[in-house]
Amino acid sequence: xxxxxxxxxxxxxxxxxxxxxxxxxxxxxxxxxxxxxxxxxxxxxxxxxxxxxxxxxxxxxxxxxxxxxxxxxxxxxxxxxxxxxxxxxxxxxxxxxxxxxxxxxxxxxxxxxxxxxxxxxxxxxxxxxxxxxxxxxxxxxxxxxxxxxxxxxxxxxxxxxxxxxxxxxxxxxxxxxxxxxxxxxxxxxxxxxxxxxxxxxxxxxxxxxxxxxxxxxxxxxxxxxxxxxxxxxxxxxxxxxxxxxxxxxxxxxxxxxxxxxxxxxxxxxxxxxxxxxxxxxxxxxxxxxx
Amino acid sequence: xxxxxxxxxxxxxxxxxxxxxxxxxxxxxxxxxxxxxxxxxxxxxxxxxxxxxxxxxxxxxxxxxxxxxxxxxxxxxxxxxxxxxxxxxxxxxxxxxxxxxxxxxxxxxxxxxxxxxxxxxxxxxxxxxxxxxxxxxxxxxxxxxxxxxxxxxxxxxxxxxxxxxxxxxxxxxxxxxxxxxxxxxxxxxxxxxxxxxxxxxxxxxxxxxxxxxxxxxxxxxxxxxxxxxxxxxxxxxxxxxxxxxxxxxxxxxxxxxxxxxxxxxxxxxxxxxxxxxxxx
Numbered sequence: 001x002x003x004x005x006x007x008x009x010x011x012x013x014x015x016x017x018x019x020x021x022x023x024x025x026x027x028x029x030x031x032x033x034x035x036x037x038x039x040x041x042x043x044x045x046x047x048x049x050x051x052x053x054x055x056x057x058x059x060x061x062x063x064x065x066x067x068x069x070x071x072x073x074x075x076x077x078x079x080x081x082x083x084x085x086x087x088x089x090x091x092x093x094x095x096x097x098x099x100x101x102x103x104x105x106x107x108x109x110x111x112x113x114x115x116x117x118x119x120x121x122x123x124x125x126x127x128x129x130x131x132x133x134x135x136x137x138x139x140x141x142x143x144x145x146x147x148x149x150x151x152x153x154x155x156x157x158x159x160x161x162x163x164x165x166x167x168x169x170x171x172x173x174x175x176x177x178x179x180x181x182x183x184x185x186x187x188x189x190x191x192x193x194x195x196x197x198x199x200x201x202x203x204x205x206x207x208x209x210x211x212x213x214x215x216x217x218x219x220x221x222x223x224x225x226x227x228x229x230x231x232x233x234x235x236x237x238x239x240x241x242x243x244x245x246x247x248x249x250x251x252x253x254x255x256x257x258x259x260x261x262x263x264x265x266x267x268x269x270x271x272x273x274x275x276x277x278x279x280x281x282x283x284x285x286x287x288x289x290x
Numbered sequence: 291x292x293x294x295x296x297x298x299x300x301x302x303x304x305x306x307x308x309x310x311x312x313x314x315x316x317x318x319x320x321x322x323x324x325x326x327x328x329x330x331x332x333x334x335x336x337x338x339x340x341x342x343x344x345x346x347x348x349x350x351x352x353x354x355x356x357x358x359x360x361x362x363x364x365x366x367x368x369x370x371x372x373x374x375x376x377x378x379x380x381x382x383x384x385x386x387x388x389x390x391x392x393x394x395x396x397x398x399x400x401x402x403x404x405x406x407x408x409x410x411x412x413x414x415x416x417x418x419x420x421x422x423x424x425x426x427x428x429x430x431x432x433x434x435x436x437x438x439x440x441x442x443x444x445x446x447x448x449x450x451x452x453x454x455x456x457x458x459x460x461x462x463x464x465x466x467x468x469x470x471x472x473x474x475x476x477x478x479x480x481x482x483x484x485x486x487x488x489x490x491x492x493x494x495x496x497x498x499x500x501x502x503x504x505x506x507x508x509x510x511x512x513x514x515x516x517x518x519x520x521x522x523x524x525x526x527x528x529x530x531x532x533x534x535x536x537x538x539x540x541x542x543x544x545x546x547x548x549x550x551x552x553x554x555x556x557x558x559x560x561x562x563x564x565x566x567x568x569x570x
Contacts, residue, residue, distance in 0.1 A: 003389075004463065004464075004467040004473065004476075005388060005473040006473070009384070009388065009473050010384035010388040010390040010393070011384075011390070013380045013381065013383055013384045013388075013477075014380070014381050014384055014385075014396055016376070016377050016380060016381075016443075017377040017378070017380065017381035017400075017443045017448060018381075018396075020373075020377060020439065020442045020443045021399070021400065021403055021443065023418060023439075024415055024418070024439060024440040024442075025403045025406055025411070026399075026403075027414070027418065028411035028412075028413075028414035028415045028418060029406055029411055029414075031411075031414035031417070031418075032410060032411050032413065032414055035413070035414065089303075089304070089307055092300050092303055092304055093304065095297075095300055097297055097300055097301065099301075099304075101556075101560070102308075103304045103307075103308055104560040105553075105556055105560060106308035106311050106312055107307055107308055107311045108552075108556075108559055108560055109311055109312060109315075109552070110311055110314075111559075112498055112502075112548055112549075112551075112552045112559070113315070113545055113548065113549075114501070114502045114504070114519065114520045114523065114544070114545065114548065115502060115504060115520070116504055116520040116521075116523045116524045117520075117523055117541045117544060117545050118314065120318075120523065120524075120526075120527065120537060120538075120541050121314035121315060121317070121318045121541065122314055124314075124317065124318060124321065124534060124537075124538065125314055125317060127331075127534075129331040129333075130331075131317060131335045134333050134334060134335055137333075138334075163310070163311070163314075166307075166311070167311065171559070171560055195296070220407070223407070224407050224409045226409060226504075226505050227504045227505065227520075230504075230508070230524075231524055231527075245409040248409070248410075248412075248413075249412075249505075249509075252412075252413045253413075253416075253509060258413060261413055262413060262414075265409075265410040265411065265412075265413065266410075268407065268409065268410045269406065269407070269410040269411075272405065272406075272407045272410065273405045273406075276404060276405035277405065280401065280404070280405075288401055288449065
């Protein structure tokens, strides 16, 4: 094909997006790294260059380890459930039954509703004399301090994240299920395989790439949780539900400890980048090929 | 008989999951409709209000500027969608169709932004926004621009549009050029109409993302008159401390617009064709 465009045309087309990405992605990216070498704790107007001090402090801080532990706990609880349960639901919805659209709409509803509203709704369910404690006590157990007991708070927040994610991943799985050849199921039926073996032998191997994709994207979003915690617990009680993004927010915008917050942000960046690289190179390669 | 049992158990599980999905909202609605004479902490809890009233809705409506929050959310989401459509389409086109020096660098730089979570760079983004005077303490317009610009374009959008342009037969462009179109005219008049389905997908998912955004507005906003719906809803907790009737009514009111949007556009969300189109 003949070249129908001028020498500068491609650059002019790219320019607006490039400016936005430069100002709001690339410069902040490098600035995050840069700020992490400064100490702002004495005065926000007179930062002192301290080299790797913030990182040294970080990795000697029990709170940081607690926060990191909470973040990974979040991930280890939420990710397996979000990788498996929505698949199960998708398989059920994919059977030839009535009412599929209604089920899909209802299960997808939590995805589109604001996380703030969802968190408030759960806060109400979790109230000391709330409906969940009614259920708990009616089974003869003691009421649970869902958001006030340090042993429970993190899990109570994780439940909200899971509840809000199920519909999203269910739809991803439903799309993947469409690509499984129907003949394979028919062959299974002829062999007399039951529901479970049918899906273990045919479905799971076929959509393994999608399961892996859901695992990485749900891991990345688990690393980034903020609103649930901000609305429900503010990281408490006793830092028991504080995860890394919330702690960065607190340090940066409440304590104005910009250097320390940036050092944590760099840790977050490294972790998310590792997950994203796995994602891009292993599962979404065809999408991002030049 | 076996088939019937199978179907029955499938419906049973799906109904259960559906109920779990909507129960928190049902309970919120129930609480919002209970009058002052009814104990909202009563055991056993009652779903159907005994002292049914709309008073909580009326009360919260008079105390909270929902119309204002809604308009602010519309401005921010509308602006974000518009910019995403224009910038993503413009950037996606040369990446799909043109050969130029530095294409590889451009491609991989954009890809790299997927790996940078906003949460990790939000502090410098805030400092830059302050430096550019794009905050509500300068003026409302500046405040809106500051809310929009960090999300004005995304790698997801650019790649989505690039994919769309890749799917257009090259003969289309050749024909248009032979007819005497410039590249600019070709892009806007011939190609953009052909990628409308992808633009629609991008618009809808960007809208949902922007509408629900909470972290960024809660960092930059200082004036209550500039609050978007999520920030306003969160603020209800402080305004009405433990008046759960009002908090519930306010949360439900704030959810109605996006609910209507979702039901109108549901096929885009649940068809599965656009899986993973945009995810914040």
